[in-house]
Amino acid sequence: MHLLGAPLPIPQTVTVRSKRWPILLLTGAIAAIAAATVALPTATDQLLYNRTPSVPVGFYLRADRPIARGTFVTVHARDVAPDAARARGFDGERNRFIKRVAAVAGDHVCAAGDSLTINDGPPVSRRSHDSTGAQLVRWNECRTLLEGEVLLLGDTTDSFDGRYWGPIDRTHVEGVWRPL
Secondary structure, three states: OOOOOOOOOOOHHHHHHHHHHHHHHHHHHHHHHHHHHHHOOHHHOOEEEEOOOOOOOEEEEEOOOOOOOOOEEEEEHHHHOHHHHHHOOOOOOOOEEEEEEEEEOOOEEEEEOOEEEEOOOOOEEOOOEOOOOOEOOOOOEEEEOOOOEEEEEOOOOOOOOHHHHOOEEHHHEEEEEEEO
């Protein structure tokens, strides 16, 4: 029964539904993006999710930017470390690494023993074995990178990257990415 002049009660279902739609919309959008990321061929990926800690975990959007020191790029594992990729079953079309460009043409890189330096900067450590105990083949050389070469590194000491496979030709870079 409603008394004249008393405020009308607002049904709870209206309030709950109005708060639920943004969550449903966001959930649907994330699901659509995830499905598109898995379904699209590598050459047209516009979004990727990095789940490994070698660079920040999260979503990355393909960027129309030049390959430069500090940018995030992807490379196919089989192109930069074919033996390791094959041994781990990581040599498919969609198997790629996302790393940061650490050195470019003109930079002096030196990899020897347990460390790597770029332009005589602070040493970056290298491991002799991976997390499974397998021995890591390490690139050992000191030289200036040539035009068209880059050295890729992850942000963590246990990243499998240019510390082990060395500089690569820029033509192996599959894409430039920016974190979301």
